[in-house]
Amino acid sequence: MAIAMLLSNVAFRPDVRIAQLLGLAVVVAVVVAALAIKKLTRLPAIPGVAVLGILVSTPFSPIGSSLAHLVESLDFLSLTVPVLVFVGLGIGKDMPVLKRIGWRIVPVALVSFAASFGAAAVIAQFTLNF
Template sequence: MLKNIQEWVLLLGIFGVVALAGNWIGYEILPTSAIPGMLILIGICLVGLILGDVLPGSLPSIAYVALVGVLLSMPWMPGSEYIVSATSEVELLALTTPILAYAGIAIGRSWTDFVKLGWRSIVVAVCVMLGTFLGSALIAEAILTFQGII
């Protein structure tokens, strides 16, 4: 368990540093103002990962991370105003960039496992991605047309 926590802290720390850099470069939010929010987000993730590992059941860690984050940001929770204001200094897209990069590296490392799934899985993945793209494009087209923007 201690080894897992050390790995999680290291990984979350790397994500945090890269996200702070992306936040600074992409949104011109200085790291000094975003560090408290990033530390809070890292803490929430760490608590959720620990709960997912410790508590019995098959609930994934992401559910615990979301639950802890929602509970801490509720208006009746002491300190929620500070948590919300501090984390609002960290932009969502600055967070997703290192996570998606890590996911791409993880898939690239386990390419043999991906190939074992067979050609049907590749067809399904392509259809899902194509459907998601086309669905998003249609929704965006409809909303932008409705608003008179295009």
């Protein structure tokens, strides 16, 4: 996955710099550390990665500013493209289930997306104005 993310970042930003490689190494290190914590604690991996990433990159973290400097050279969209491709491939194998659910999944998905966006907007406004 990291190689796909690196290739995607190179496709979006052809000028490969050492800062991009270091930034990707930081992202991979956070993911590997969160997966190690998952094995030790049996907590879900995705919240673990999110919480660990937030903790090491916040302004009150001693390494937060240096990590932010390393990761700022990465293009966020180029990192998400390979992830979304793998998600699409994973959903594709469940196509018979989706066909059986039919149209009922569409309103549920729209409400879920709207609620997630609304909650994120409220949290962002609160933290930006705090």
